[in-house]
Amino acid sequence: MEITLLRPTLKETLWGGRRLIDEFGFKTDGDNAAEAWLLSCHKDGPSYAIGGEYDGLTLAEIIKKEGRSVLGTHNSEINGFPVLIKIIDARDKLSVQVHPGDEYARRVENENGKTEAWFVLGAQDGAELIYGVNKDMTREEFAASIENGTLLENVNRVKVKPGDVVFIPSGMLHAIGAGILLAEVQQSSNTTYRVFDYERRDKNGNKRELHVKKATDVVTLTKTTADFSAEGEEEQLGGATKKRLTHCRYFSMTQLKTDGEFTDEADDTSFVSLLVLDGEGKISASGKEYEIKKGSSVFIPAGYGKYTLTGKFTALETRT
Numbered sequence: 001m002e003i004t005l006l007r008p009t010l011k012e013t014l015w016g017g018r019r020l021i022d023e024f025g026f027k028t029d030g031d032n033a034a035e036a037w038l039l040s041c042h043k044d045g046p047s048y049a050i051g052g053e054y055d056g057l058t059l060a061e062i063i064k065k066e067g068r069s070v071l072g073t074h075n076s077e078i079n080g081f082p083v084l085i086k087i088i089d090a091r092d093k094l095s096v097q098v099h100p101g102d103e104y105a106r107r108v109e110n111e112n113g114k115t116e117a118w119f120v121l122g123a124q125d126g127a128e129l130i131y132g133v134n135k136d137m138t139r140e141e142f143a144a145s146i147e148n149g150t151l152l153e154n155v156n157r158v159k160v161k162p163g164d165v166v167f168i169p170s171g172m173l174h175a176i177g178a179g180i181l182l183a184e185v186q187q188s189s190n191t192t193y194r195v196f197d198y199e200r201r202d203k204n205g206n207k208r209e210l211h212v213k214k215a216t217d218v219v220t221l222t223k224t225t226a227d228f229s230a231e232g233e234e235e236q237l238g239g240a241t242k243k244r245l246t247h248c249r250y251f252s253m254t255q256l257k258t259d260g261e262f263t264d265e266a267d268d269t270s271f272v273s274l275l276v277l278d279g280e281g282k283i284s285a286s287g288k289e290y291e292i293k294k295g296s297s298v299f300i301p302a303g304y305g306k307y308t309l310t311g312k313f314t315a316l317e318t319r320t
Contacts, residue, residue, distance in 0.1 A: 001066045001301040002052055003283060003290055006059060008297065009045035011035040014202055017091030019122075019181055024087070024295035035088050038297035039273045039318075041081035044190045047297065059299065072270035072302030074320055080112070082320045083251050085273060085297070086184045087121070094176045095208065096130055096151065096196040099189070100218040101170035108214070109191045116186030117246050117253055118166040119316060120228075121277060124179030129166065130155045131174055132224025143216045151196050156224055164228035165245045165253070171220035183275060183316050185251050193218065230255070238262050240309065242317070254317040256309075263308045272300040273318040281311020 010026055016034025020026045026036055037045035041060035049055055054062045060081065063070060075082050099105075099114035106112065134156050137145075145151045155173060160166070160180065168174050173195075176182070193215035197208050232244030239260025245253040256274070258281060266272045274283075280293040285307035292298060292313065300307060 001062070001070050001304075002288070003285060003301075003304065003307065004052060004054065004059070004062065004299045005050040005290060005292070006039060006047040006297040006299060007050050008036040008038045008047050009040065011037070011045065014200060015090055015092040015094055015178075017089040019089045020087060026295060032091070033089065035086050036295075037084065037086050038275055038295075039083065039085035039299065040188070042084055042188050042190060066301070069303065070271060070301035072268060072320065074269050081188045083273075083318065084186050084188045085275060085316075085318060086186075087275075088176065088180075088182050088184055090176045090178060090180045090182075093178045093198070095194045095198075096155070096173065096175040097192050097194045098173050098215050098219045099168075099170050099192060100214070104218050105189060105191050111191060112187045112189040113170045114187050114189040114191055115170050115248060115250055116168050116184055117248075117251075118164075118168070118176075118182045118184050119245055119253065119255070120160050120162055120164040120166070120180065120182050122162055122181035123160050123164075126159065127179040128157045128159045128177045129175065129180070130177070131158050131166065131168075131226045132156050132172055133221055135223050137221040139216050139219075139221065142219060142221055143212060146195050146210070146212050146215075156226060158226045158228070160228065163230075165230050166228050167246045167248070169220075169248075171218055172224070173219055183277065185253050185316075185318050187250050251318055251320050254319075256315045256317045257313075258309050258315075259312050261308060261310045263306055265306045266300045266302060266304040268303045270319040271302045272298075272304075273316075274298040274300070275316040275318070277314045277316060279311065279313030281309060281313045284308045284310065
């Protein structure tokens with residue numbers, strides 16, 4: 001399989017902004033673009049090949065043709081595709097929510113659980129996240145606080161800035177605040193249990209559904225502390241630097257900055273995803289060149305071997 005550039009599915013929501021349209025150049029007929037699903041095999045929002053022999057096919061269709069070896073040996077035992085990578089533009093605050101772990105999600109929802117991580121790309125002054133609870137609670141106390149409207153008294157509100165890294169294991173109560181742009185790497189799942197939505201109504205005048213019982217089943221209710229620093233330090237590698245942002249059993253996230261030329265490798269263990277966050281450059285491999293710019297999503301299959309990056313850009317590198 002050759003290196004493949006991908007275009008996203010865009011999602012419009014009542015809290016979405018226009019930065020994905022105006023700054024990243026993504027096309028949509030909607031009024032906003034809250035989310036761009038840039039590396040996705042999920043049925044609710046696939047990504048599509050741009051150019052090459054598979055032009056216009058979904059990534060899932062390409063993998064079906066090529067075989068699962070393109071995912072790497074680390075993914076040989078999983079069902080489906082391991083991750084979903086997005087950029088999210090929150091003009092307004094998102095609902096307070098929680099995601100289930102694998103066992104509950106597979107039993108109740110027939111899909112994977114959802115552990116995720118965010119890399120904050122932009123944040124207006126005073127922007128904040130909700131991250132976990134500020135005291136130990138019982139499940140009965142948690143459910144009661146939703147019903148009586150006191151939930152927000154029991155959550156951590158944490159201010160954020162560009163460069164912050166937020167790891168959210170399944171079970172962690174959370175919400176993105178207004179004025180935040182971020183990249184998200186998550187398990188390939190679209191299961192979300194919403195517990196508070198600020199009494200908002202959709203374009204049809206309806207309140208969005210809450211999922212109090214399921215959320216109460218899966219939420220972690222021990223007092224949470226927040227550390228949004230990156231795991232690693234910046235490491236110089238020829239014409240590039242890399243910094244490990246975070247990792248877990250499902251994925252690793254690394255910030256890659258190029259200023260010149262740098263050669264890297266996709267070995268047999270995992271595919272490589274590159275999401276260009278700023279700047280522009282080229283990928284050269286096997287006698288071919290691929291131009292990349294802000295918003296480009298690149299899938300490099302496992303076992304591809306060496307590829308060379310040139311230019312000046314910042315990218316989010318994900319391996320599984």
